[in-house]
Amino acid sequence: MSELEQLMAYVDGELDAADRAAFEARMAAEPELAAQVAAHSALADQIGRTYAPALQEEVPLRLRLAAQAANDGGTRRLAPWIAAAASLVIGVLAGQAIQPPPLAVGGAVPARLALAKALDRDLAADPGPVRIGLTFRDARGRYCRTFESAQDRLAGLACRDGARWRLETATAWAAAASQPDYRTAASETPPAVLAAVDAAMAGQALDAAQERAARDQGWRQQ
């Protein structure tokens, strides 16, 4: 082992007890060696601190969805709309107890998220980080809207439940690279979301005038 390798092995806890004791005896006798050990320990601490915050962040929904996509023969099975709401409680929390996940299928979309603001305010043609696709009413009369969020890399369907938007289904999504500023959101809507729309929609999708009117009335059911 070279001098540097021995020093590293000491700092990294790779020496056995005997070698460790021998190395510490040398450190006591050689201040230069002790200084090098201190520098290497400080570097290890610095590197640890640099990347530690990543562990505290909430994990994006799309990654949790990816981990739960059961794989059958290469095709990803996407939970149907109703089942998703009932069973995909995404906040499986071990390892991330710091904050509850802000966005979960079957849960309310927190008002602070850009997604909630877009669902509240945006019309189908509006530009922004979140694009609204279809707006329609479900069998219970709730307004529902499909969306694609470039920054969350997520597409889904949310329905208005009282004062909040409830996330009914969501799937990983990325804007097509060829047309980053796509206009026709519906053509981008992933099949899983379209399937959820088919299952939920009662009657026709709202046209632009109906969409605007519903928005202006705060999405209240008449």
Place this chain on the structure above:
Amino acid sequence: MDRLERAIVDLLPRLRRFARTLSRDMADADDLVQQTVERALVHRGQWRLGTRLDSWMFRIMKNAWIDESRARRRRTAVLAPEEDGANTGLDGAQALEARLEARAVADAMGRLPDDQRLAVALVLVEGLSYREAAEVLEVPQGTLTSRLGRGRAALLADLAGGAP
């Protein structure tokens, strides 16, 4: 969700941390995590119960990253944009200092060759033993320690000027 899927969900924060050592761009790093998770599920038959899931998935990520960075190098040599706000939990001068330090370290890490950066990340960020890290990288332990040594020496030299 089965046991493997649940274990992967639990591992996501560490997979994201490891990915950050490879890509400065948070969205790219998360793309790498997603690719890794998808590959792991496709090849789930290769993982044996009772062996370390983290090592296995780090190896998948390493391979995905190498594939990706080969393609990337052909396309462009531009460095990913720096991410701000990684330490938003702290206040004032302390936060600024932490952010500057983190940026300097991440910059220096970014200048390391991939093989040295992987060795440093697995041992110093993820806390793997030399033997485990060598297995992830699929190299002999002597190769691992030599990469680790060169990476560390380069980082120390790089950070010597800017250290607080």
